[in-house]
Amino acid sequence: MISRSIAPLVRSALSIRPTPAMAASTSTSALRSLSGASRPTNFTPRRRPLCDRTLLQPNACTFVHRRALATHSTSTPPSFVIPVIDFSAFVRADATPAERERTSHELTHAFKSSGFAYLRNHGIARDQIDATFAMSARFFELPIDKKDALAWKDPRSNRGYVAEGRERVTQATSAEEIAALRQQAPDYKESLEIGNDHDAVWKNEWPTESDVPRFKDTMLAFQTAAHELHLKVMQSIAIGLGLAPGFFEDKCNEEWHTLRLLHYPSVRADKLKVDGSARAGEHSDYGSITLLFQDGVGGLEAKNPHTGVYHAADPIEDTVVVNVGDLLARWSNDQLRSTLHRVKAPQAADPNAEFTPTRYSIAFFCNPNENQLIESLPVFGSDSQRKYEPIMTKDYLAKRLSETYA
Numbered sequence: 001m002i003s004r005s006i007a008p009l010v011r012s013a014l015s016i017r018p019t020p021a022m023a024a025s026t027s028t029s030a031l032r033s034l035s036g037a038s039r040p041t042n043f044t045p046r047r048r049p050l051c052d053r054t055l056l057q058p059n060a061c062t063f064v065h066r067r068a069l070a071t072h073s074t075s076t077p078p079s080f081v082i083p084v085i086d087f088s089a090f091v092r093a094d095a096t097p098a099e100r101e102r103t104s105h106e107l108t109h110a111f112k113s114s115g116f117a118y119l120r121n122h123g124i125a126r127d128q129i130d131a132t133f134a135m136s137a138r139f140f141e142l143p144i145d146k147k148d149a150l151a152w153k154d155p156r157s158n159r160g161y162v163a164e165g166r167e168r169v170t171q172a173t174s175a176e177e178i179a180a181l182r183q184q185a186p187d188y189k190e191s192l193e194i195g196n197d198h199d200a201v202w203k204n205e206w207p208t209e210s211d212v213p214r215f216k217d218t219m220l221a222f223q224t225a226a227h228e229l230h231l232k233v234m235q236s237i238a239i240g241l242g243l244a245p246g247f248f249e250d251k252c253n254e255e256w257h258t259l260r261l262l263h264y265p266s267v268r269a270d271k272l273k274v275d276g277s278a279r280a281g282e283h284s285d286y287g288s289i290t291l292l293f294q295d296g297v298g299g300l301e302a303k304n305p306h307t308g309v310y311h312a313a314d315p316i317e318d319t320v321v322v323n324v325g326d327l328l329a330r331w332s333n334d335q336l337r338s339t340l341h342r343v344k345a346p347q348a349a350d351p352n353a354e355f356t357p358t359r360y361s362i363a364f365f366c367n368p369n370e371n372q373l374i375e376s377l378p379v380f381g382s383d384s385q386r387k388y389e390p391i392m393t394k395d396y397l398a399k400r401l402s403e404t405y406a
């Protein structure tokens with residue numbers, strides 16, 4: 001999260017205090033607002049039309065994600081804990097194997113129970129995170145035409161700017177249902193998706209250097225740091241599962257990740273009270289793990305799969321939230337949980353406040369390599385106990401998006 005010392009500065013410098021006029025325009029834009037879960041970073045060519053253009057204004061393209069539920073519960077432990085784990089054993093060069101084992105067991109225990117953990121001492125410097133947040137806020141301050149010029153165009157690329165109103169996570173399938181949902185319960189956010197910058201086919205949509213100086217360099221450096229942390233987390237998971245420490249290394253090293261900058265504009269608090277409405281609707285993430293950096297505002301919630309009750313995953317200074325995605329859940333035959341989550345108004349917010357404060361977060365969606373076969377590992381049982389058919393990363397991701405456009 002943005003350090004407490006600079007967070008108010010960043011926020012007051014970069015966010016907009018809502019005025020009545022803004023409230024009106026927020027609500028107008030909210031009506032065309034949609035958004036949601038992680039999209040995969042790459043794609044096999046689709047046979048179906050990319051967008052349902054009947055649902056949106058000209059030149060806009062709506063992404064409606066119909067997500068199957070994440071990992072289901074079959075047992076009934078009642079507690080739902082998101083522990084704070086000291087990850088320094090994977091950052092310090094002098095850590096002992098025993099220290100790494102201990103950390104790894106804590107982490108895999110968390111992933112087996114809630115699917116979420118906070119990592120402290122994760123090795124990404126606070127200054128780097130703060131600088132990335134500040135740069136993200138500067139990007140979202142650009143006039144809408146500059147951002148629209150960088151628009152997200154193709155799910156195979158999954159790169160570019162996603163304006164409010166372009167995406168809605170839902171299980172719904174019919175156009176009418178989706179249109180109604182959009183009216184009643186849009187997601188209130190905009191985002192910029194950034195893939196790896198060395199893809200031969202798909203290119204990132206960068207703002208010009210004069211519009212946002214040092215933006216590209218800052219984001220590339222952040223991707224590098226986040227990828228390194230992701231490799232350490234995967235190593236820790238391998239140890240926690242009793243696998244060789246390097247088990248995931250050559251399966252997750254192609255940087256097939258998506259860095260998503262998220263901006264949740266200030267919104268009338270009553271809008272988030274509408275049934276089913278959220279800043280980001282209920283969803284699971286698709287990939288292996290997600291590293292989530294949040295500012296100090298709060299609002300992230302994770303769903304206890306046993307009770308269906310949502311628990312706040314409030315920001316904790318100097319930590320990163322890490323959660324399991326669908327592919328890691330499949331790899332582990334659901335032993336590691338891909339837990340449903342969403343972003344609502346912060347639970348600690350003043351109940352009488354007219355507006356929910358502006359919020360920024362940065363999600364780094366990590367994926368196994370494109371052609372990696374994801375099948376439940378023998379350590380999780382015999383073939384007959386497998387809950388899922390083996391599937392390649394890119395096919396799983398493509399399948400999820402083709403459902404989206406059914």
Ligand SMILES: O=C(O)CCC(=O)C(=O)O
Nearest residue numbers: 037038262300343361363
């Ligand atoms: O902004 C957040 O806190 C969570 C965002 C998220 O879950 C997502 O984009 O998949």
Ligand SMILES: [Fe+2]
Nearest residue numbers: 037038284285
């Ligand atoms: Fe998510």
